[in-house]
Each structure stands twice: as structure tokens, then as C-alpha cells.
Amino acid sequence: MTVTAVDLFCGCGGLSAGLIEAGFVVEEAYDCWPRALDTYERNIAPHVVPLDLMDVASAAGRIASIDPTLLAGAPPCQDFSTAGKRVEAEQANLTTAFGQIVSRCKPPAFLMENVPQVRLSATYQQMRRTVADAGYSLVEAVLDASWFGVPQRRQRFFAFGYRGNGEGGQRFEQSLDRAKSSHRLTVKQYMGDEIDVEYYYRHPRNYSRRSVFSVHEPSPTVRGVNRPVPPNYAGNRLDSAPPSQVRPLTTRERGRVQTFPGEWMWDGGDRNADTELLIGNAVPVQLAARVGTAVRDALDR
Numbered sequence: 245m246t247v248t249a250v251d252l253f254c255g256c257g258g259l260s261a262g263l264i265e266a267g268f269v270v271e272e273a274y275d276c277w278p279r280a281l282d283t284y285e286r287n288i289a290p291h292v293v294p295l296d297l298m299d300v301a302s303a304a305g306r307i308a309s310i311d312p313t314l315l316a317g318a319p320p321c322q323d324f325s326t327a328g329k330r331v332e333a334e335q336a337n338l339t340t341a342f343g344q345i346v347s348r349c350k351p352p353a354f355l356m357e358n359v360p361q362v363r364l365s366a367t368y369q370q371m372r373r374t375v376a377d378a379g380y381s382l383v384e385a386v387l388d389a390s391w392f393g394v395p396q397r398r399q400r401f402f403a404f405g406y407r408g409n410g411e412g413g414q415r416f417e418q419s420l421d422r423a424k425s426s427h428r429l430t431v432k433q434y435m436g437d438e439i440d441v442e443y444y445y446r447h448p449r450n451y452s453r454r455s456v457f458s459v460h461e462p463s464p465t466v467r468g469v470n471r472p473v474p475p476n477y478a479g480n481r482l483d484s485a486p487p488s489q490v491r492p493l494t495t496r497e498r499g500r501v502q503t504f505p506g507e508w509m510w511d512g513g514d515r516n517a518d519t520e521l522l523i524g525n526a527v528p529v530q531l532a533a534r535v536g537t538a539v540r541d542a543l544d545r
């Protein structure tokens with residue numbers, strides 16, 4: 245049976261790629277950033293459309309005519325994340341827009357991804373009320389990707405909304421329990437011979453933090469920037485190796501740690517700032533595939 249989805253804020257396509265792996269047919273995907281649209285189109289399909297999702301009425305009209313089973317989306321998280329200033333402003337309004345589009349289109353189910361901090365925001369609390377008023381039940385989960393087929397300790401929040409009684413929610417949670425691995429995945433276990441170093445540098449948010457990691461552990465969160473080792477960096481006592489002996493991951497390696505397929509086409513060469521941001525923004529493909537399977541199990545199709 246065909247199960248359809250529409251992907252809002254699709255970026256370079258991490259969430260879409262995972263949903264497709266889980267068996268969804270993604271009918272359309274929207275973003276307003278040309279680099280994201282180009283990368284999505286080159287790797288997934290031409291069903292990606294430039295759209296400003298602040299314009300809720302236009303987006304809802306277009307989506308209603310598609311009538312997808314699932315409305316999926318990862319609205320921008322900068323206003324909520326620890327990396328940002330945590331001022332709920334324009335970007336946060338896009339989470340509000342997501343809820344409004346759901347409540348206007350009323351698909352059988354929706355799935356939203358964001359940073360865990362979103363739960364504390366007034367914006368998200370308002371969005372919850374909007375979708376509850378539209379008749380949705382909600383299951384919320386914070387998942388660490390390293391337990392779900394991704395070699396990365398990336399914690400992300402998912403809100404699964406569905407219409408009907410509690411059984412769908414139970415099936416969603418049971419499916420996620422089944423998908424959870426018995427161990428965290430390491431970079432080496434996932435990449436094997438694709439990675440030829442034992443240790444690598446990941447630029448820290450501040451220098452009180454560790455910045456050198458072993459491939460024999462899950463990577464820290466892949467962020468939207470990829471910086472070289474600063475020439476005067478003295479290291480941190482928690483580093484796995486001396487910084488003088490390591491390099492940052494390449495753009496392609498970071499894409500792999502986000503579980504994009506090896507043949508994924510990233511434009512712009514190594515350490516292109518836009519490509520690094522696309523990769524850091526993405527929902528890891530394998531995490532999206534497992535959550536997508538849980539959505540299908542919840543919908544029983």
C-alpha cells in the first residue's frame with residue numbers, strides 16, 4: 245500500500261531519504277534556500293519546490309490538494325538550540341507555522357523533529373495546543389541517534405501526532421523500542437575502511453571542552469560548521485590524542501556520520517560553508533528511517 249508524505253523544511257533531504265527508506269512516497273518537499281533545493285534535487289528527485297513556509301495559507305492550500313498521509317518536517321532550531329542565543333524570534337515562528345499547516349490540512353499523521361530544548365519554549369507549547377485543538381494525540385520522544393543506526397551521539401526531539409485512539413501511539417513507541425540497538429554505534433563500526441584515521445578533531449563550542457575524538461566511539465553531534473585545528477590550540481585534558489596529530493573530518497566523512505549514502509553528491513568541494521551547514525542541519529538518514537518505520541507501524545500500513 246502506498247503511504248505518502250510531504251516534507252516541510254526539507255534541507256538537503258536527510259529526513260526525506262529516511263522516510264523513503266521506510267517505504268514512504270515523498271510527494272513534495274519544500275525549502276526556501278537554493279543550495280538546499282539543488283542538493284535535494286540532485287540526490288532525491290525533482291519533487292522539491294521553493295516555498296516560503298511563513299506563508300501558511302499558500303503552503304496549506306498546496307498540501308491539501310496533495311492530501312498526504314504524513315506531514316513531516318524539521319523546522320529551523322537555531323532559536324531553541326544551545327548553539328543559538330535562545331531568543332524565540334522569527335525562526336521559532338516556523339515551528340508555529342508547522343503546527344498551523346498541520347491544523348489546516350489535517351493529515352492522518354504528522355512528525356516534527358527539533359532539538360530537545362524546543363520542549364521548554366513557549367512556541368512549542370503553543371504549537372502543542374494548536375494541534376491538540378485540531379484533534380491530534382501526541383507522542384514525544386528524545387532519541388540519541390547512536391542507538392538507532394547512526395554513529396553519533398546526537399540527541400533530537402520527535403513529536404509524532406496522530407488522529408484516533410491511543411493504540412497508534414503505543415505501536416509507535418513499541419516500534420521504536422524494537423528499532424533500538426543493544427549498543428551504541430561507533431564511527432569505525434559504521435564506516436569501516438572508509439575512514440583511515442584513529443582520531444579526529446571536532447571544533448569545540450568553547451575550549452573547556454574536549455575536541456579530539458576516537459573513531460572507536462560514536463562521534464559528537466555533527467554541527468553546521470567544520471573548522472581546522474587552530475595553529476595555537478594547546479589541547480584539552482579530555483582529548484583522545486594530541487591535537488597536533490589529528491585533522492577534522494572531511495565534508496564527505498561528516499556526511500557519512502550523518503548516514504547519508506556514500507554516493508551522495510555534495511557540491512562545492514571540501515569544507516564549503518554551505519555544504520557543512522546542510523549536513524549539520526540534517527536529520528540523520530538512518531534515524532529518520534527508523535522513526536519513519538515507527539510511524540508506519542503506528543498507522544498500521
Ligand SMILES: C[S@@+](CC[C@H](N)C(=O)[O-])C[C@H]1O[C@@H](n2cnc3c(N)ncnc32)[C@H](O)[C@@H]1O
Pocket residue numbers: 253254255256257258259260274275276277280295296297298317318319320321338522525526527528
Ligand atoms: C533543520 S533544517 C532541515 C533539515 C532537513 N529536514 C534534513 O533532514 O536535511 C531547516 C531548513 O528550513 C529551511 N527554512 C528556513 N526558513 C524557511 C522558510 N521561511 N520557508 C521554507 N524553508 C525554510 C532552511 O533553509 C533549512 O534548510
